[in-house]
Amino acid sequence: xxxxxxLDPGASPLDxxxxxxxxxRESAGLTQRQLGDIVNYTGSLVGQIETARKLPxxxxxxRVDAALGTGGLLSRLVGLVMRSRLPAWFQQxxxxxxxxxxxCSFQTHMTLGLLQTDAYARAVLGALDxxxxxxxxxxxxxxxxxxxxxxxxxxxxxxxxxxxxxxxGGPKTMRxxxxxxxxxxxxxxxxxxxxxxxxxxxxxxxxxxxxxxxxSDPTIVYTESYGSGHPTANPDTVTDCSLxxxxxxxxxxxxxxxxxxxxxxxEERYGEQRDSDGGPVA
Numbered sequence: 001x002x003x004x005x006x007l008d009p010g011a012s013p014l015d016x017x018x019x020x021x022x023x024x025r026e027s028a029g030l031t032q033r034q035l036g037d038i039v040n041y042t043g044s045l046v047g048q049i050e051t052a053r054k055l056p057x058x059x060x061x062x063r064v065d066a067a068l069g070t071g072g073l074l075s076r077l078v079g080l081v082m083r084s085r086l087p088a089w090f091q092q093x094x095x096x097x098x099x100x101x102x103x104c105s106f107q108t109h110m111t112l113g114l115l116q117t118d119a120y121a122r123a124v125l126g127a128l129d130x131x132x133x134x135x136x137x138x139x140x141x142x143x144x145x146x147x148x149x150x151x152x153x154x155x156x157x158x159x160x161x162x163x164x165x166x167x168x169g170g171p172k173t174m175r176x177x178x179x180x181x182x183x184x185x186x187x188x189x190x191x192x193x194x195x196x197x198x199x200x201x202x203x204x205x206x207x208x209x210x211x212x213x214x215x216s217d218p219t220i221v222y223t224e225s226y227g228s229g230h231p232t233a234n235p236d237t238v239t240d241c242s243l244x245x246x247x248x249x250x251x252x253x254x255x256x257x258x259x260x261x262x263x264x265x266x267e268e269r270y271g272e273q274r275d276s277d278g279g280p281v282a
Contacts, residue, residue, distance in 0.1 A: 191255055221238050
């Protein structure tokens with residue numbers, strides 16, 4: 001167990017966060033319990049974060065920044081902490097997400113991480129491995145804060161209709177996930193299209209991929225396999241995948257029709273089943 005007196009702020013972003021949290025708390029003359037009472041968390045949790053045994057959340061960081069008057073320091077650090085806890089092979093992708101001005105994603109069988117709900121992400125990440133599931137889920141969801149920036153990226157997602165039918169986490173989780181997708185219906189910066197089964201053969205049959213476009217840097221294509229990611233700026237690959245994505249968007253349903261298909265799947269496939277008296281079936 002790490003002792004607070006020997007915590008090395010240079011050991012990792014998480015250690016640095018804990019060091020700064022403790023320094024500012026002590027400067028304010030507060031115990032861990034007192035700070036916890038102010039921000040509506042337990043003193044034990046404050047202590048665990050200070051000793052780098054627990055990940056801070058963005059919400060915790062914002063509350064502590066306000067309570068201690070740190071000028072947003074911890075809120076700025078928490079993104080670095082979360083990114084550092086991603087698998088090493090994925091950290092570069094998180095950097096691309098954070099810097100991109102436009103992201104185009106094609107997914108063949110499930111909702112991508114940037115649009116996942118807590119329960120859906122937990123089901124995906126916990127399919128074969130339940131270790132540190134709370135922290136791993138929090139780290140995945142923290143990536144979605146790119147949409148809260150002053151200038152968030154323009155985001156295009158083409159989802160295969162299969163993503164609406166692959167039941168991940170059970171009916172309730174799927175209802176919430178599809179409702180979450182519909183919540184972006186009037187957001188001009190987050191655009192979701194469904195590639196219907198009726199499209200037949202299409203330009204994405206080789207698998208899922210993402211395109212990251214930047215203000216001045218070359219476009220990056222990202223593909224993924226088991227336990228590894230493959231970003232490339234190879235011009236031929238970028239040109240090929242950009243053309244493929246244009247064709248996928250053309251083959252997909254319009255934004256409005258996509259929303260209607262998502263809504264129909266949510267209501268008909270994952271709606272509450274009721275008995276003859278109108279009550280929900282357990």
